[in-house]
Amino acid sequence: MAPSKLSSPKSRGRHARAILGPKLHDRLPNMKVLIVGAGGIGCELLKNAVLTGFGHITLLDLDTIDLSNLNRQFLFRKKDVKQSKALVAARTASAFNPNVHITPIHGNIKESQFDLEWFRRFDIVLNALDNLDARRHVNKMCMAGNIPLVESGTAGYLGQVQPLLKDRTECFDCVPKPTPKTFPVCTIRSTPTQPIHCIVWAKSYLMPQLFGIDEDSTDELDEAETQGENAQEIANLRREAQAFKSVRAALRSEESRFSAARAVFQKVFYNDILNLLSMEDMWRFRDRPVPLDFDLIQSNQFVLRRQAVSAVDLSADVVLRPANGDCSITAHLNGNAASNDGRGATSTPKGSAPKSGQGLKDQRSLSLQENLVLFVSSSERLAARLKSGNEETISFDKDDGDALDFVTAAANLRSTAYGIPGKSRWEVKGATDSVSVLALARSWTRTSLEMAGNIIPAIATTNAIISGLIVLQALHLLRAAFGSLRNIHAQFKPSAPLSAIKLSLPNPHCGICRDAYAVFHCDPSRVTLSEVLKNILNGSDREVSTYEDKRMLSDPEFDDNLDRTLESLDVTKGKFLSIADEDGELETITLAICALPPNHPVDGPAMILPSPLPNPAKRVKPILPETSPQSSTPQRAQKRPVPDGVDESQPTKRARIATILPNHSPSKARRLEEDGLVLLDQPGRMDEDIDIVVVD
Numbered sequence: 001m002a003p004s005k006l007s008s009p010k011s012r013g014r015h016a017r018a019i020l021g022p023k024l025h026d027r028l029p030n031m032k033v034l035i036v037g038a039g040g041i042g043c044e045l046l047k048n049a050v051l052t053g054f055g056h057i058t059l060l061d062l063d064t065i066d067l068s069n070l071n072r073q074f075l076f077r078k079k080d081v082k083q084s085k086a087l088v089a090a091r092t093a094s095a096f097n098p099n100v101h102i103t104p105i106h107g108n109i110k111e112s113q114f115d116l117e118w119f120r121r122f123d124i125v126l127n128a129l130d131n132l133d134a135r136r137h138v139n140k141m142c143m144a145g146n147i148p149l150v151e152s153g154t155a156g157y158l159g160q161v162q163p164l165l166k167d168r169t170e171c172f173d174c175v176p177k178p179t180p181k182t183f184p185v186c187t188i189r190s191t192p193t194q195p196i197h198c199i200v201w202a203k204s205y206l207m208p209q210l211f212g213i214d215e216d217s218t219d220e221l222d223e224a225e226t227q228g229e230n231a232q233e234i235a236n237l238r239r240e241a242q243a244f245k246s247v248r249a250a251l252r253s254e255e256s257r258f259s260a261a262r263a264v265f266q267k268v269f270y271n272d273i274l275n276l277l278s279m280e281d282m283w284r285f286r287d288r289p290v291p292l293d294f295d296l297i298q299s300n301q302f303v304l305r306r307q308a309v310s311a312v313d314l315s316a317d318v319v320l321r322p323a324n325g326d327c328s329i330t331a332h333l334n335g336n337a338a339s340n341d342g343r344g345a346t347s348t349p350k351g352s353a354p355k356s357g358q359g360l361k362d363q364r365s366l367s368l369q370e371n372l373v374l375f376v377s378s379s380e381r382l383a384a385r386l387k388s389g390n391e392e393t394i395s396f397d398k399d400d401g402d403a404l405d406f407v408t409a410a411a412n413l414r415s416t417a418y419g420i421p422g423k424s425r426w427e428v429k430g431a432t433d434s435v436s437v438l439a440l441a442r443s444w445t446r447t448s449l450e451m452a453g454n455i456i457p458a459i460a461t462t463n464a465i466i467s468g469l470i471v472l473q474a475l476h477l478l479r480a481a482f483g484s485l486r487n488i489h490a491q492f493k494p495s496a497p498l499s500a501i502k503l504s505l506p507n508p509h510c511g512i513c514r515d516a517y518a519v520f521h522c523d524p525s526r527v528t529l530s531e532v533l534k535n536i537l538n539g540s541d542r543e544v545s546t547y548e549d550k551r552m553l554s555d556p557e558f559d560d561n562l563d564r565t566l567e568s569l570d571v572t573k574g575k576f577l578s579i580a581d582e583d584g585e586l587e588t589i590t591l592a593i594c595a596l597p598p599n600h601p602v603d604g605p606a607m608i609l610p611s612p613l614p615n616p617a618k619r620v621k622p623i624l625p626e627t628s629p630q631s632s633t634p635q636r637a638q639k640r641p642v643p644d645g646v647d648e649s650q651p652t653k654r655a656r657i658a659t660i661l662p663n664h665s666p667s668k669a670r671r672l673e674e675d676g677l678v679l680l681d682q683p684g685r686m687d688e689d690i691d692i693v694v695v696d
């Protein structure tokens with residue numbers, strides 16, 4: 001075909017028109033599509049959506065372009081690094097089709113401005129995200145607003161596309177997702193045994209303590225003291241808080257940042273470990289950690305002995321001081337880190353990465369001395385950024401080289417102290433990312449990822465295949481061809497690279513898509529929780545409990561918050577207020593909080609009730625465990641009409657654990673379950689390790 005014909009507006013859409021049919025094709029210019037995420041999948045997807053001819057595309061991403069994105073996020077060039085992904089992607093893709101209008105937004109989809117009313121402007125939402133939290137949020141918005149959603153994810157050669165539509169298909173939360181990796185707090189804080197424990201410590205504990213928001217715990221500790229909590233423990237916590245305060249201050253002071261880095265080192269790798277060693281009981285059945293000596297490591301003369309020692313004789317027995325410690329770190333800071341000459345301990349007793357000095361820069365394991373150098377230099381770089389005034393706080397971002405260096409070095413130094421193998425910068429980056437990779441993948445992907453224990457590289461071809469399939473499923477949804485909808489898996493199986501599965505019905509016990517949603521326009525600063533309840537329940541006196549996300553605000557025995565305004569309870573625009581039936585007879589009512597309309601009179605009512613009022617359905621009775629030995633087929637919850645394209649033979653399965661246990665009220669069950677706690681059949685002893693750190 002001659003190029004002139006191709007470029008004419010008519011011929012541009014000719015193929016699409018032939019494939020989609022004139023009816024659907026004519027609707028495309030008016031379609032409003034939201035694409036969330038402009039990363040690996042998002043770039044491919046935007047290109048497809050533009051070429052398909054969706055008339056109005058809003059592209060939203062919170063991130064800026066990183067150098068490491070360029071190998072697959074083809075809408076970006078080197079000159080675009082550090083610029084908004086959404087803006088650059090929109091600019092590049094606009095040139096592909098002049099008939100399409102793209103609105104880029106550089107923001108987080110969870111921001112309050114993107115409330116349910118905002119979502120409702122779109123005919124369809126396409127997710128191209130990389131984390132569970134944002135996926136869940138978009139899913140909830142789409143279920144609340146009855147907006148078709150196509151969910152997607154890739155991990156290496158594996159990928160998945162899942163169309164979701166309220167009441168017709170499962171929602172993203174109908175199937176419980178693998179719980180994020182969690183670790184007992186005390187493992188992270190005091191008794192790590194694996195490299196990941198040290199990485200989590202560096203990323204989720206040390207980095208926020210030093211470079212994050214200064215959380216003043218004085219009031220909390222005062223309060224605990226007046227309530228008679230263990231005085232010794234409180235004194236320790238005060239000392240700990242004070243010690244962090246002074247190293248934070250040192251990092252931000254005019255003094256040499258080198259001495260600040262050294263002070264941090266001294267605190268976390270020496271004093272804190274000495275303190276821990278003084279708790280004899282802790283080490284009865286565990287290997288003791290060894291305090292690290294800055295000067296000896298710096299001069300490459302640190303010797304690590306892991307035999308039992310007491311805190312008192314540590315310096316003599318474990319750490320051998322050189323007679324004459326002539327040591328200068330300047331050379332290392334200039335990038336000339338001395339290679340380990342065999343005298344000093346390396347941080348990687350059995351590390352899987354190539355030995356120090358070998359392999360690609362990011363992939364080789366660092367010697368103990370190199371880790372110290374990296375720790376000092378990355379602390380200095382981060383401190384300099386704070387001091388420059390451009391950033392008030394710095395949180396971990398795997399694409400932030402300074403932060404990744406800091407976490408790598410701090411994790412490896414800690415690993416050394418605990419006799420744990422160290423990890424390369426590359427492995428640390430993968431470990432900090434792995435949870436979101438795991439979270440995006442469904443169970444089949446997850447198992448293989450976990451077994452391999454590897455970093456999964458993003459593969460551009462998988463993203464391209466998945467993005468094409470997203471558009472196909474989106475078109476099925478838009479023309480209401482529900483019978484054609486499929487849940488599609490891309491897999492590394494040359495004989496069957498794609499598998500298409502009919503969709504499942506919504507899980508009758510889903511805590512998200514079974515709720516009765518309504519938009520609730522109000523002024524949160526003028527409406528109290530009890531007023532909301534009275535009006536929404538229309539005077540009914542049924543017992544309810546209320547929540548914002550996982551936070552319980554009230555229940556029949558806890559009414560302290562009822563007279564507080566929604567604003568004071570932080571239930572504001574963009575958030576959801578859930579009203580759960582305490583008897584478990586009715587589904588939960590969930591109100592999407594939206595602002596009053598702009599033309600609402602200033603002295604007008606503080607809320608506009610949804611009309612009609614939300615009318616929650618009766619709850620489907622939970623499936624009780626099989627009792628009759630004769631019956632081998634699982635009991636079905638309830639016969640429901642089967643929409644087109646939905647495979648009823650799929651097991652109705654996955655009743656949420658909490659809801660099938662008889663001894664807990666629904667609110668309690670839901671509360672605990674949503675907190676990630678599984679209810680026990682028998683009251684069991686709560687372990688001291690019940691607190692968890694969630695890696696996100």
Ligand SMILES: Nc1ncnc2c1ncn2[C@@H]1O[C@H](COP(=O)(O)OP(=O)(O)OP(=O)(O)O)[C@@H](O)[C@H]1O
Pocket residue numbers: 036037038039040041042060061062063068069085107108109110128129130131134458
């Ligand atoms: N809450 C959110 N709001 C808006 N965009 C988000 C949100 N969470 C994640 N994203 C975006 O989703 C995109 C996911 O893309 P992708 O998985 O390719 O990640 P990436 O950071 O570009 O690449 P990689 O993680 O492989 O280095 C990212 O651009 C990320 O910024």
Ligand SMILES: [Zn+2]
Pocket residue numbers: 170171172173174175506507510511512513514
């Ligand atoms: Zn659901």
